[in-house]
Amino acid sequence: MNRDYVPLSLQRRVRDRARNRCEYCGISQAFQEATFHVDHVHPRSEEGPTEYENLALACVSCSLRKGARTHALDPATGARVATYNPRHDRWNEHFAVGEDMRIVGRTPSGRATVELLSMNRTLAVAIRVEEARCGRFP
Amino acid sequence: MAANATVRIDMELPTDLARLRLPEGVDRRLQALLDKQDRGEPLNVDEAAEAEGLVELSELLTLLRLRAQGSGSSAAE
Numbered sequence: 001m002n003r004d005y006v007p008l009s010l011q012r013r014v015r016d017r018a019r020n021r022c023e024y025c026g027i028s029q030a031f032q033e034a035t036f037h038v039d040h041v042h043p044r045s046e047e048g049p050t051e052y053e054n055l056a057l058a059c060v061s062c063s064l065r066k067g068a069r070t071h072a073l074d075p076a077t078g079a080r081v082a083t084y085n086p087r088h089d090r091w092n093e094h095f096a097v098g099e100d101m102r103i104v105g106r107t108p109s110g111r112a113t114v115e116l117l118s119m120n121r122t123l124a125v126a127i128r129v130e131e132a133r134c135g136r137f138p
Numbered sequence: 139m140a141a142n143a144t145v146r147i148d149m150e151l152p153t154d155l156a157r158l159r160l161p162e163g164v165d166r167r168l169q170a171l172l173d174k175q176d177r178g179e180p181l182n183v184d185e186a187a188e189a190e191g192l193v194e195l196s197e198l199l200t201l202l203r204l205r206a207q208g209s210g211s212s213a214a215e
Contacts, residue, residue, distance in 0.1 A: 031203065031204060033196040033200045035165055064172060
């Protein structure tokens with residue numbers, strides 16, 4: 001695995017800060033099959049630095065869908081807004097978890113991020129339901 | 139049988155379903171694709187489809203494992 005551009009010691013600090021949870025959808029690394037990814041929040045393609053304050057832990061689904069994107073459309077208004085930034089924003093201000101374990105965006109940024117990252121795909125919701133049953137989610 | 143006939147197959151899930159794991163090499167390939175994207179190199183169409191498939195596979199295995207564990211603990215209650 002070529003992760004030289006994010007030193008392992010830095011990756012460990014990022015995982016510890018996130019308490020091994022995806023900083024976007026909130027799912028825990030425990031019992032997940034794929035290894036969560038350490039992502040640049042502000043993308044490398046836009047000169048985002050490889051430093052602690054610009055990195056976030058993301059599950060493979062959120063990581064793949066976010067990519068280098070920092071803006072997306074708010075499905076409620078069609079406006080292009082900044083997506084949720086785990087380094088600057090508070091999760092609870094932008095998202096809520098419904099009783100059915102679907103994630104609901106509470107702000108334009110939250111709604112755009114839920115949509116961009118496809119947080120409510122059938123498989124993702126089903127995993128959250130099982131995790132909730134075990135007391136590991138939300 | 140008509141060409142579009144549906145065949146239903148009932149399968150009993152193995153009791154050791156919780157042992158199904160994502161192979162390490164598959165996880166490493168997915169990490170490599172996410173690394174590439176994170177470095178600012180967009181995935182081509184084939185790579186994006188591969189990454190999407192690997193994410194779905196890992197989530198499916200996660201769900202099977204969680205459900206196997208859940209049904210195991212239910213049975214034990």
